[in-house]
Amino acid sequence: EYKIPVINMILNNHFLGMVRQWQTFFYEKRYSETDLSFQPNWKALAEACGGIGYDVTTKAEFDAAIKDAIAQDKVCFMNVIVNRFEDVLPMVPAGGALFNMMLPQLTTQDEEA
Numbered sequence: 001e002y003k004i005p006v007i008n009m010i011l012n013n014h015f016l017g018m019v020r021q022w023q024t025f026f027y028e029k030r031y032s033e034t035d036l037s038f039q040p041n042w043k044a045l046a047e048a049c050g051g052i053g054y055d056v057t058t059k060a061e062f063d064a065a066i067k068d069a070i071a072q073d074k075v076c077f078m079n080v081i082v083n084r085f086e087d088v089l090p091m092v093p094a095g096g097a098l099f100n101m102m103l104p105q106l107t108t109q110d111e112e113a
Contacts, residue, residue, distance in 0.1 A: 007069045009078045010042065013086060021087050025102070046077035056080045 011017075020034040043053030052072055054065040062080060069076035089104040 003074065005073050005075060007066070007076045007078065009080055011080050011082050012039075012042075013082050013084045014039065015084060017088065020085075021091070024085075024087070025091075026093070042077060042079035046075070049075070051075035051077055054078045 013020075014036050016034040016036060020031060023029060023031050023034065043055050046053030051074055052069065054061075054069065054076065056062045056065050056078055062078075065078055069078065087104070090101040092098060092101045
């Protein structure tokens with residue numbers, strides 16, 4: 001209605017990501033009702049609503065898409081495909097306090113970067 005040029009982004013791992021993550025950490029990987037392998041064509045959906053859609057699978061595609069989206073004068077939607085099992089951390093477990101948050105484990109490769 002207001003035609004505000006907002007850039008929307010979905011970090012798409014084809015799961016209900018946080019639910020899958022909880023099932024990994026706290027329910028011994030007993031995944032239930034989290035797989036979203038079948039999805040709409042997000043790019044076509046954005047275009048059907050008068051916006052611009054982008055499907056992004058690489059860093060180079062992301063860089064090009066975000067640059068193009070910023071230059072547009074309309075709503076843009078970026079479907080950014082990420083690793084299916086990438087965790088979102090830090091995370092506070094249910095009933096936990098901030099000082100009990102779960103942090104990512106650094107690897108040697110992370111430390112060298």
